[in-house]
Amino acid sequence: MSEPYQSGPYDPYDPHRQAGAAGPWQGYDQQAPPGHDPQLTQQWQGQTWETQSHPQTPAAPETAYLPPRDNPYQAQQQHFADPYAQPQAQPYAQPHAPQPRTAQPYAQPQPQPEPATAPGHGPGAGPGPEAAPDYGPATLVGNARITDAQRARLEGRSPVIEPGMQPALLTAVLGLLLAVTAPAAPYALVVPLVLLQAVTAAGWFRLNGMWPARQGIALAFAGALTADVAVLAAGRDHAPAAILGPLGAWVLLSLVLQLRSHASPDERMYGLMATVASTALSVLATGYLGAGPHAVSVGAAAVAVAVLARALPLPTPVSVVVSLLAAAGAGIAVGGMTGLGAKGALLGGAAAACALIGHRVASYDYPSRFVHFTAGVALPLSAAAPVVWVLGRALG
Incomplete structure (x- = not known):
């Protein structure tokens, strides 16, 4: 280390003191401006230290102490930044007042769409949004925003709508065809029977809300045709085995097909139940082919009369009673012509x-017009087929 400076009393008029002695003000004395007397300048003498023995800290860049400048694209870069990235500490950053974020130079303000308000629910239309329902109360003139079933529920009426007179007329025509062709020949009875089975299969799937369901309809109809062929081949005496055999085989086939389906478990179960029920109704309609001709004539005629009476504009309890009485009268009349007599x-x-x-099932929970002209036509006749078969064999 260099020799330290000698400390002592300060005397500015000391003649032995040399100008420009080593010290902290040495450079200043050597570069004194004109007219300045270095003798009159105060000098500092004292112990100092060697600066070369200590590490020198580099000066921070000048820009590190400046506040960050506003970047017009900074907001856009921060918008697409990684949300999970850790913020990096900036060295030598001094706290400064937050700068307001500037908008993007090319961003145009987007107009906000006004919320749509229903008629009569705008500003100043009355009470607040809590008291304003989405739909008004049901009225007799109709409301285009709700269905007829919803309007019926709001008005306290039943949403069940019966097929009406036109499907009843079609049922009556199909029943009369069965009644007329049954005594003629079994092959003549097959024609209206096949039509009845086809409408039954399609109507049941549509009644369950499954449309189009071509595979299920074709499967149920194929089972019905198989049962028809089996009865014609085995004869009426072996009709029970000829009907129950294809029914069991088609139920097993429906189960296998549904297990191979890639649908969800709930959809597969729903499809399985609809397919089995449609197949059962279509196959059981073959009972008209296995029953006696006179029993088919009496039963089909009674169904035709009962459905027509049920379609009359009467209260439901009265309509049911009138239908049963009319069917019993038709049974007596047709039974007298066929030899059954009062048993009819x-x-x-x-x-x-x-x-x-069957008529009530076809009216379940406000069905569509297509359901009325399929299930509403076929289900009354298909549901009556097992009774006609059993009672026809029991009565003679």
Whole structure:
């Protein structure tokens, strides 16, 4: 280390003191401006230290102490930055007042769409949004924003709508065709029977909300045709085995096909139940082919009369009673012509009761017009087929 400076009393007029002695003000004395007396300048003498023995800290760049400048694209870069990135500490950054973020230079303000308000619910239309329902109360003139079933529920009425007179007329025509062709020949009865089975299969799937369901409809209809062929081949005496055999085989086939489906478990179960029920109804309609000709004539005629009476504009309890009485009368009338006599009243009344159940099923939960002209036409006759088959064999 260099020799330290000698400390002592300060005397500015010391003649032995040399100008420009080493010290912290040496450079200043050597570069004194004109007219300045270095003798009159105060000098500092004292102990100092060697600066070369200590590490020198580099000076921070000048720009590190400046506040960050506003970048017009900074907001856009921060918008697309990684949300999980850790913020990096900036060295030598001094706290400064937050700068307001500037908008993007090319961003145009987007107009906000006004919320759509229903008629009569705008500003100044009355009470606040809590008291304003989305839809008004049901009225007799109709509301285009709700269905007829919803309007019926709001008005306290039943959403079940019956098929009406036109489907009832089609049911009556199909029933009369069965009644007329049954005594003629079994092959003549097959024609209206096949039509009945096709409409039953399609109507049941549409009644369950499954449309189009071509595979299920084709499967149920194929099972019905198989049962028809089996009965024609085995004869009416072996009709029970000829009907129940294809029914069991088609239920097993439906189960296998649904297990191979790639749908969700709930959809597969729903499709399985609809396919089995449609197949059962279509196959059981073959009971008209296995029953006696006179029983088919009485039962089909009773169903036709009962459905027509049920379509009359009467209260439901009165309409049901009138339908049963009319069916019993038709059974007696047709039974007198076929040899069954008074037994036809029992057969006609039982067939009419099953037909009314099928009629009610076709009216379930406000069905569509297509359901009325398929299930509404076929279900009364298909539901009455097992009763006609059993009671026809029991009565003679």
